[in-house]
Amino acid sequence: MKKYEIIAEEIASAIQQVLLKRGDKLPSIRQIQVSKQVNASTVFQAYYLLEARGLVVTRPRSGYYVAGPLRSERLLPHTASDTGLPTTLQISDLVFTLLERIKDPQQIPFGSAFPSPLLFPLSKLADHMATTVRRMQPQDTVSDIGQGDAELRRQIALRYQLDGKHTDLNDIVITNGALEALNLCLAAVTQPGDSVIIECPTFYAALQAIERMGLKAIEVPSHPEHGLDLDALERAILQHKPKACWLMTNFQNPTGSLMPQDKKQALVALITRYQLPLIEDDVYRELYFSKQRPLPATTWDKEGWVMHCSSFSKSLAPGYRVGWVSAGRFSERITRLKISTTLATSIPAQQALASYLSKGGYDKHLRQLRHQLMLQQLQFSQAIHQHFPAQVRFTLPQGGYFLWLQLPGGQDSLQLFQQAINHNISLAPGHMFSSQQQYASYIRLNYGHPFTPVNQQAIATLGKLIKPVH
Amino acid sequence: MKKYEIIAEEIASAIQQVLLKRGDKLPSIRQIQVSKQVNASTVFQAYYLLEARGLVVTRPRSGYYVAGPLRSERLLPHTASDTGLPTTLQISDLVFTLLERIKDPQQIPFGSAFPSPLLFPLSKLADHMATTVRRMQPQDTVSDIGQGDAELRRQIALRYQLDGKHTDLNDIVITNGALEALNLCLAAVTQPGDSVIIECPTFYAALQAIERMGLKAIEVPSHPEHGLDLDALERAILQHKPKACWLMTNFQNPTGSLMPQDKKQALVALITRYQLPLIEDDVYRELYFSKQRPLPATTWDKEGWVMHCSSFSKSLAPGYRVGWVSAGRFSERITRLKISTTLATSIPAQQALASYLSKGGYDKHLRQLRHQLMLQQLQFSQAIHQHFPAQVRFTLPQGGYFLWLQLPGGQDSLQLFQQAINHNISLAPGHMFSSQQQYASYIRLNYGHPFTPVNQQAIATLGKLIKPVH
Numbered sequence: 001m002k003k004y005e006i007i008a009e010e011i012a013s014a015i016q017q018v019l020l021k022r023g024d025k026l027p028s029i030r031q032i033q034v035s036k037q038v039n040a041s042t043v044f045q046a047y048y049l050l051e052a053r054g055l056v057v058t059r060p061r062s063g064y065y066v067a068g069p070l071r072s073e074r075l076l077p078h079t080a081s082d083t084g085l086p087t088t089l090q091i092s093d094l095v096f097t098l099l100e101r102i103k104d105p106q107q108i109p110f111g112s113a114f115p116s117p118l119l120f121p122l123s124k125l126a127d128h129m130a131t132t133v134r135r136m137q138p139q140d141t142v143s144d145i146g147q148g149d150a151e152l153r154r155q156i157a158l159r160y161q162l163d164g165k166h167t168d169l170n171d172i173v174i175t176n177g178a179l180e181a182l183n184l185c186l187a188a189v190t191q192p193g194d195s196v197i198i199e200c201p202t203f204y205a206a207l208q209a210i211e212r213m214g215l216k217a218i219e220v221p222s223h224p225e226h227g228l229d230l231d232a233l234e235r236a237i238l239q240h241k242p243k244a245c246w247l248m249t250n251f252q253n254p255t256g257s258l259m260p261q262d263k264k265q266a267l268v269a270l271i272t273r274y275q276l277p278l279i280e281d282d283v284y285r286e287l288y289f290s291k292q293r294p295l296p297a298t299t300w301d302k303e304g305w306v307m308h309c310s311s312f313s314k315s316l317a318p319g320y321r322v323g324w325v326s327a328g329r330f331s332e333r334i335t336r337l338k339i340s341t342t343l344a345t346s347i348p349a350q351q352a353l354a355s356y357l358s359k360g361g362y363d364k365h366l367r368q369l370r371h372q373l374m375l376q377q378l379q380f381s382q383a384i385h386q387h388f389p390a391q392v393r394f395t396l397p398q399g400g401y402f403l404w405l406q407l408p409g410g411q412d413s414l415q416l417f418q419q420a421i422n423h424n425i426s427l428a429p430g431h432m433f434s435s436q437q438q439y440a441s442y443i444r445l446n447y448g449h450p451f452t453p454v455n456q457q458a459i460a461t462l463g464k465l466i467k468p469v470h
Numbered sequence: 471m472k473k474y475e476i477i478a479e480e481i482a483s484a485i486q487q488v489l490l491k492r493g494d495k496l497p498s499i500r501q502i503q504v505s506k507q508v509n510a511s512t513v514f515q516a517y518y519l520l521e522a523r524g525l526v527v528t529r530p531r532s533g534y535y536v537a538g539p540l541r542s543e544r545l546l547p548h549t550a551s552d553t554g555l556p557t558t559l560q561i562s563d564l565v566f567t568l569l570e571r572i573k574d575p576q577q578i579p580f581g582s583a584f585p586s587p588l589l590f591p592l593s594k595l596a597d598h599m600a601t602t603v604r605r606m607q608p609q610d611t612v613s614d615i616g617q618g619d620a621e622l623r624r625q626i627a628l629r630y631q632l633d634g635k636h637t638d639l640n641d642i643v644i645t646n647g648a649l650e651a652l653n654l655c656l657a658a659v660t661q662p663g664d665s666v667i668i669e670c671p672t673f674y675a676a677l678q679a680i681e682r683m684g685l686k687a688i689e690v691p692s693h694p695e696h697g698l699d700l701d702a703l704e705r706a707i708l709q710h711k712p713k714a715c716w717l718m719t720n721f722q723n724p725t726g727s728l729m730p731q732d733k734k735q736a737l738v739a740l741i742t743r744y745q746l747p748l749i750e751d752d753v754y755r756e757l758y759f760s761k762q763r764p765l766p767a768t769t770w771d772k773e774g775w776v777m778h779c780s781s782f783s784k785s786l787a788p789g790y791r792v793g794w795v796s797a798g799r800f801s802e803r804i805t806r807l808k809i810s811t812t813l814a815t816s817i818p819a820q821q822a823l824a825s826y827l828s829k830g831g832y833d834k835h836l837r838q839l840r841h842q843l844m845l846q847q848l849q850f851s852q853a854i855h856q857h858f859p860a861q862v863r864f865t866l867p868q869g870g871y872f873l874w875l876q877l878p879g880g881q882d883s884l885q886l887f888q889q890a891i892n893h894n895i896s897l898a899p900g901h902m903f904s905s906q907q908q909y910a911s912y913i914r915l916n917y918g919h920p921f922t923p924v925n926q927q928a929i930a931t932l933g934k935l936i937k938p939v940h
Contacts, residue, residue: 144789348816
């Protein structure tokens with residue numbers, strides 16, 4: 001990064017963290033020039049960049065002001081009021097029907113679960129794959145069955161090491177994306193009829209897995225900024241004797257919540273005390289906007305009750321379908337489930353990723369990706385502020401690529417969904433994220449795509465479709 | 471192929487089909503020279519090749535004689551005596567324990583489920599992958615979710631077309647190998663507690679899937695040459711109201727049986743009459759030794775009750791983990807299951823295979839592969855004939871790479887397994903292929919590896935470990 005980019009980055013980051021609020025006057029060119037020991041043109045370039053991104057506005061003969069974000073002025077979406085009773089689910093068909101309707105590539109993909117595939121270094125990965133697949137040893141097709149490629153597992157273990165967590169290679173099982181890992185974990189610790197704790201709202205694949213496996217869901221309230229309610233969790237454990245808990249600690253889908261570090265520690269202490277297996281879905285962690293990569297709950301797990309699931313699909317290699325679980329005390333059980341359900345993960349894809357990771361380009365790519373997503377969040381949220389009725393409540397997560405919005409006056413998000421589809425705009429209605437009806441007026445919007453004028457126009461259109469309440 | 475190779479091939483094929491029996495005198499050089507319109511040296515070369523392969527022996531001043539095979543002299547292994555009652559299984563742990571013990575790459579891999587990876591065009595596939603992955607469109611990572619790459623599905627549909635079966639692209643779902651396809655099919659048509667018909671003996675993954683999903687197995691006798699007993703099947707349907715039938719019609723694992731074509735037609739008529747979903751596991755079909763590629767049962771399926779599962783893992787691309795199901799009336803259900811369990815199959819692997827298939831090298835490779843496997847079967851079976859006690863009964867399948875053997879005098883195959891492992895030789899004990907105890911004195915041997923002197927020695931060692939009965 002050039003000097004002016006570093007300065008712009010620092011200011012954007014301060015805005016993002018609400019150290020600088022909307023309307024605040026920014027330091028003068030001269031002030032920054034002195035404090036950073038750079039010349040004036042560098043500071044001008046930084047401000048120019050921030051202005052081009054819509055983060056800063058100039059007022060003639062006055063200076064530079066923060067144009068956003070709006071965190072301090074926003075109203076947060078409400079949290080679920082109560083923990084639900086163990087419930088047999090019937091939601092999967094609705095989810096599939098909605099997913100079917102939002103997969104048209106001609107739509108504005110606000111309802112999509114995926115960020116733009118253009119954000120990933122696919123051609124660099126292709127180079128690695130071209131090289132590694134030619135070097136693949138025939139014997140690898142047999143030896144990599146089950147747990148997966150040893151070098152890829154080593155690379156993953158090294159990243160746990162960065163978190164200060166030692167991970168045994170034998171505890172890691174490579175899977176067809178995180179989704180397979182999550183499903184294997186759930187299968188490893190439950191029998192039909194068992195109850196499973198999930199967040200409310202939650203990622204719909206958790207609801208679908210529970211329904212498919214004949215389990216019951218206990219939906220525990222999850223705060224849109226801080227995640228699962230631990231008191232409610234403990235009450236649910238005592239009352240319903242669940243066999244597993246499935247949640248996201250970092251940039252939860254759909255809310256974007258980030259569980260604070262001390263809360264994660266308390267979570268691990270709690271599930272360890274009750275010997276409750278925790279399935280931690282951590283696919284968005286690398287997409288943080290703050291200075292520090294957030295740690296997953298598994299970092300504090302000493303007794304192996306956490307099954308930590310992640311993948312490269314959202315951070316590096318969409319379409320390769322390579323994920324993993326670090327499964328603690330459940331690793332043998334999960335390896336066996338893997339062998340008897342899909343046997344192995346595609347070996348060329350595993351070896352290509354192992355090669356890419358070992359060459360050290362990953363962190364540089366991640367910095368760019370995070371920067372881009374953070375920028376898109378700011379642009380997107382400003383457009384929402386500009387075009388949506390003021391009573392729309394929404395999150396401004398510290399990572400990931402989803403916003404979670406509550407429509408005013410309890411208006412139905414399925415109705416908005418239909419109207420938006422008529423304008424060729426997709427969105428994800430709250431109905432997909434809970435079996436309870438309390439999210440019927442919520443929507444999840446994806447800001448993982450570059451903020452083009454077309455997307456800006458689509459936000460304006462959506463804004464007109466949402467009824468203000470007076 | 472050169473002329474002499476074609477002639478050798480024809481003779482080998484006649485031997486294989488028992489048109490020529492052990493000890494039969496072969497046509498004279500002159501006879502073949504005339505009938506094939508070739509010169510004498512070509513015929514000599516053909517006979518020399520057959521001799522080198524151990525198929526033909528010369529007797530000085532007499533001519534050439536068939537050295538094998540031994541089909542007419544062999545005793546077939548017995549068929550299971552009765553259909554079992556619906557049974558809750560507890561076999562999966564045993565299977566895993568045995569699989570763990572036979573995965574050491576230092577062992578002679580007679581117990582392996584895989585043929586030698588050296589038999590596949592991995593470097594040619596790598597070229598295709600290197601090219602296609604560089605051309606992969608970012609949008610493919612989203613559009614290929616669920617059913618899979620459209621071009622690969624088209625290539626698969628073209629191969630069904632060769633069988634005279636029209637297949638809708640939308641009926642095909644690409645999976646992580648055939649194993650995922652089979653598991654999805656079973657999940658699509660059963661609920662815990664349901665009964666499922668399988669063959670006795672059967673591929674252990676069927677037993678594991680049934681156990682894992684809380685289903686009951688009805689084991690119907692399967693003949694070592696002609697496959698499932700249809701009368702017993704119908705009785706089991708009437709008596710137990712099963713929800714699915716899972717079987718292999720072509721070169722069944724472990725017996726190698728090939729269901730005759732009229733029996734396949736009768737099978738489809740039967741399951742259609744009872745509206746019983748048929749999961750047809752057809753991963754070995756391309757490995758036929760006769761002139762004609764056998765058809766799968768699905769060819770005669772007009773009403774969509776057959777879910778036909780196969781893959782490229784055993785015929786082309788081990789380790790790529792690309793399989794599929796052509797799922798008839800169940801295709802939407804299976805697509806949804808795929809989306810909610812593993813989402814998609816690795817896209818670079820799919821596109822590499824689509825490219826390879828479209829360039830037309832597949833059939834040439836298959837001819838070579840079949841030729842090699844047929845040769846290995848002959849060499850392997852002759853060594854068995856030479857070294858094993860005469861009372862060992864075994865199959866000589868018309869395709870695939872497994873032999874199914876019955877030890878004399880009911881001696882325990884687990885004990886033989888242990889002794890063989892001590893000699894660094896693996897084998898697959900009959901216990902893995904049935905929940906009944908009736909296969910406790912059977913073994914499955916893999917002849918999918920080139921017949922080296924080391925392997926020949928291992929057969930001799932095994933032969934000494936098997937007790938003859940007098």
